[in-house]
Amino acid sequence: MQRPIFLLVSDDGPRLAALRDDLSRRYEADYQVTTAASAAAALTMLAVHAGSGAEVALIIADEHLKDMTAADFLARAHGLHPGAKRILLIDRGQWAAPHPVIAAMAVGKIDYHLWVPWFPLERNLYPPVSEFLAAWDKTREPAHVAFRIVGPAHSSRAHRLREDLTRAGVPYRYVGDGSEEGRQLLREHHLDGMPLPVVLARDDSVLVNPSHEDLMAKLGFRSDPDLRTCDVTIVGAGPAGLAAAVYAASEGLSTVVLEPEVPGGQAGTSSLIRNYLGFPRGLPGDELTARALDQAWLFGTNLTTAPAKGLTVRDGRRLVHASGGEIDSRTVVIATGVSWRRLALPGLDKLVGAGVFYGAASAEARAMAGQDVYVIGAGNSAGQAAIHLARYAATVTIVVRGPDLSATMSSYLVTEISKTGNICVRLATEVTGVRGQCSLETLTLRDRGGGATRTVPAAGLFVMIGAEPRTGWLPASIGRDDEGFILTGRDLQRTGERPADWPLERPPLLLETSIPGVFAAGDVRHRSIKRVASAVGEGATAIQLVHEYLRTEQD
């Protein structure tokens, strides 16, 4: 098989040769490292590769091209090889001027940059290039998979399994049960007539129509807590809960984390987080949260795959009720975040997982190749989802109830959307109907100004219309605002009074709820910032306050 291609483009002969040699030494076994001495020559080569079906992985262009601006060259290269990662080579020490790389990255004309000089190689060239390759590789069908799911194309069960495996970062392949390969796999494993979907693991084990819990167990997550008594129970393993777990466990507290899903929370579903400190090229949300999970585990956190179902206080102890039993805990950190608000339309619920998705753009994007898809929502999550889906779908339409996007979406996303040819934004519009037999087929759109309606074909509808706090499991004694978000610290004393039933002399600590020793962090908290960095900051702060609480408890 032909090796995927790196194409390096520069008019500067010695620079081009040096980069080719440095990259060849490391990557030549798996990739062909090729060069072009001008943008025009590079475009001709790319057209030939596109015609022959050759795979181009990386295009690295010098910022000083004579025959075309590098950003324009990379934009045209993208037309020929939409999957290739585009990298601009720029000279160091250009902090002052508004560099073209900034604008080009904001409108999605380039993906990354590399600094010149790129020495030492082991620090400044190979790690970033391997990162670009990892991002490129993620957009392809994996060559080796840990699991194959065989089942009907449109089934909410299969969707759930795909979502779990995507979030866990486990390579898998989905095979339709009606395809030749699907029928053969079922035959080979003596599964004809069995309930579908089935999951075939690399170790030859088979899960027949597994539940979410069965798959989680297969992935190594445990549903019974190892510890029944601990210093702190953290409920939820999104960024806030994972940060709390890392700090609690690393500072010697016995720590249990309860989380029914693949850990990562909302951040784990983000295709690219660009505003997290220290990652100038951005990083996929599942990678960030997988690293955090590793870190929490290495410090000795006990992770239990189960939801918290209740919380009571008895004899000065906090009892967290989980499916596997009670956890007797000195303190609790609630980090249950938010979930997507549901869209109330007749017939929609039966299509969830069969063309209609809440979030889930990462798991389903590849399945949308060549199709017309719709995203409802005007926030950053909707914007990111649309951009990610546009890499695969024929068209992506963002449906927005309001008159413009800029009030609710970051400007870098609005700009990127306006420059992405296959994304269209329909303002002042709402979805008023969905139809489909086995899967979504059409949507009805209504113009909120004139009231005109029209029905359009649609293979996917991604609903991202705001969020609700996940606080339904909590007792009434945890004070909340009108929308259900948890009140903490000074917000509990808006009238200047302590909360009713507050038993202590001191006022509630910064992130403390109306029950002493129970803290809240992240999106679930009243007036939280709703960003990964703030959730992480609050998770860490909550543990500082746990220490303070435990100290005063001992006094």
Ligand SMILES: Cc1cc2nc3c(=O)[nH]c(=O)nc-3n(C[C@H](O)[C@H](O)[C@H](O)COP(=O)(O)OP(=O)(O)OC[C@H]3O[C@@H](n4cnc5c(N)ncnc54)[C@H](O)[C@@H]3O)c2cc1C
């Ligand atoms: C698609 C998308 C893209 C985003 N992109 C960005 C971005 O680029 N930059 C940025 O700063 N922010 C981004 N955000 C926002 C960011 O992800 C959130 O602000 C952040 O994840 C909040 O973290 P959290 O830990 O408070 O809550 P969450 O991430 O919501 O995690 C809460 C966790 O609690 C679990 N849970 C819920 N109920 C229970 C229960 N009863 N028992 C046990 N566990 C429970 C949930 O399963 C979940 O894992 C994005 C959000 C989305 C959805």
